[in-house]
Amino acid sequence: MITLKEKVAVITGSARGIGRSIAEKMAEAGANIVITDILKDEGEKTSREISEKYGVKSIFVESNVVNFESSAELVKKTLDEFGKIDILVNNAGITRDGLFLRMKEEDFNRVIDINLKGTFNCSQAAFKAMVKQRSGSIINIASVIGLMGNVGQANYGASKAAVIALAKTIAREGAKRGVRANSIAPGFIKTDMTEILKEEVQNQILSQIPMGEMGLPEDIANTALFLASDLSKYITGQVITVDGGMVMY
Numbered sequence: 001m002i003t004l005k006e007k008v009a010v011i012t013g014s015a016r017g018i019g020r021s022i023a024e025k026m027a028e029a030g031a032n033i034v035i036t037d038i039l040k041d042e043g044e045k046t047s048r049e050i051s052e053k054y055g056v057k058s059i060f061v062e063s064n065v066v067n068f069e070s071s072a073e074l075v076k077k078t079l080d081e082f083g084k085i086d087i088l089v090n091n092a093g094i095t096r097d098g099l100f101l102r103m104k105e106e107d108f109n110r111v112i113d114i115n116l117k118g119t120f121n122c123s124q125a126a127f128k129a130m131v132k133q134r135s136g137s138i139i140n141i142a143s144v145i146g147l148m149g150n151v152g153q154a155n156y157g158a159s160k161a162a163v164i165a166l167a168k169t170i171a172r173e174g175a176k177r178g179v180r181a182n183s184i185a186p187g188f189i190k191t192d193m194t195e196i197l198k199e200e201v202q203n204q205i206l207s208q209i210p211m212g213e214m215g216l217p218e219d220i221a222n223t224a225l226f227l228a229s230d231l232s233k234y235i236t237g238q239v240i241t242v243d244g245g246m247v248m249y
């Protein structure tokens with residue numbers, strides 16, 4: 001059985017969706033949890049429910065990943081509360097879709113700011129602590145769109161390709177210091193993010209998935225659990241696609 005007993009996991013954007021599912025899975029495996037999000041009420045509720053359900057310690061930290069100081073503060077609060085940080089999951093992310101020819105500069109910048117700069121901010125703060133501890137696992141939630149591109153998602157695809165490269169670099173710099181970094185590239189997963197897509201878009205997506213159905217948040221959470229645990233101790237710098245067979249390479 002996979003255990004994260006005595007481990008401390010910080011999951012960004014974990015008030016709901018995939019982030020929440022990852023937090024629940026890690027709590028179930030015994031980890032103490034830091035829920036962090038810009039959604040205060042939802043984040044506090046998630047944190048409370050997780051500690052009640054799984055009997056672990058869970059705290060909520062309101063933080064916007066875009067803000068460098070706030071991300072450093074997030075890691076400081078984690079260290080003050082738990083004395084260490086074993087796992088960072090960079091999950092907070094958004095989409096602002098539009099055809100490349102018409103994509104607004106502000107929509108490009110917003111997606112890069114949250115998905116890429118946010119991942120840099122949290123990773124650098126966590127990496128400093130992990131290097132001192134000489135142990136840690138950083139997991140970036142990327143996307144298959146970062147591997148294959150997608151019509152209308154130039155900003156999103158570029159941000160997700162970049163977090164994969166960021167994880168590979170952290171993996172190389174952390175390899176002899178006990179710190180691993182990997183990425184998960186989800187395909188299409190049933191969450192608020194995909195619920196807003198029009199039915200015709202959803203049908204078009206389904207036709208590209210060999211397994212013929214969307215994934216569930218827990219499919220991503222199970223993979224994150226593996227990458228966070230010692231079962232993956234010899235794995236670093238990798239991308240695991242969890243996509244019903246969309247991308248095969």
Ligand SMILES: NC(=O)c1ccc[n+]([C@@H]2O[C@H](COP(=O)([O-])OP(=O)(O)OC[C@H]3O[C@@H](n4cnc5c(N)ncnc54)[C@H](O)[C@@H]3O)[C@@H](O)[C@H]2O)c1
Pocket residue numbers: 012013014015016017018019036037038039063064065066090091092093094114118141142143144185186187188189190191192193194
């Ligand atoms: N749903 C999918 O099909 C899918 C596919 C591939 C990748 N992903 C990735 O998975 C991750 C989670 O997606 P989801 O589907 O659960 O989306 P979601 O919108 O349900 O959840 C995203 C969470 O991130 C939080 N967030 C947004 N901006 C933030 C910020 N600046 N600072 C802190 N928190 C912030 C939101 O409040 C929300 O709680 C994202 O990185 C997304 O790109 C999702």
